[in-house]
Amino acid sequence: MTEKILIDENKPLDPGDIIELHFRTYGGTYIKALQLAAIDRKLEGQPGFRILSWTLPTPQTVVFKVRIEQTNPIIVTAALIVGFIVVVGLVAWLVFDKVYQIIESPAGKIGVGGLGIFAAAAAVVAIVTLLPKK
Numbered sequence: 001m002t003e004k005i006l007i008d009e010n011k012p013l014d015p016g017d018i019i020e021l022h023f024r025t026y027g028g029t030y031i032k033a034l035q036l037a038a039i040d041r042k043l044e045g046q047p048g049f050r051i052l053s054w055t056l057p058t059p060q061t062v063v064f065k066v067r068i069e070q071t072n073p074i075i076v077t078a079a080l081i082v083g084f085i086v087v088v089g090l091v092a093w094l095v096f097d098k099v100y101q102i103i104e105s106p107a108g109k110i111g112v113g114g115l116g117i118f119a120a121a122a123a124v125v126a127i128v129t130l131l132p133k134k
């Protein structure tokens with residue numbers, strides 16, 4: 001189970017952190033999709049972060065999901081990534097709105113651990129029932 005927490009765009013991020021960058025946008029959906037795909041392609045292989053996905057949840061909203069890859073030699077913040085997206089895309093139709101950090105909740109971790117135990121128990125039962133009986 002994951003949780004989204006609104007954070008300041010200048011908060012230093014750590015490798016492995018996942019954030020969602022929300023932008024307000026204007027224009028036609030197909031043109032936006034083409035421009036977003038171009039931004040995604042241009043930023044592919046960028047050191048420091050990786051765009052995992054982008055979506056258009058509403059006609060006025062664009063959301064980039066980004067994972068922080070490394071923070072050395074520079075400190076990576078959401079503001080830095082927003083700058084890359086806007087400069088590389090050369091788009092005036094993207095206006096930064098807010099950033100969320102995606103956090104795995106403790107309940108989600110316990111649930112996954114519980115499933116692991118359940119899977120192990122199911123495997124043992126399956127092996128015992130499949131063994132030839134004498």
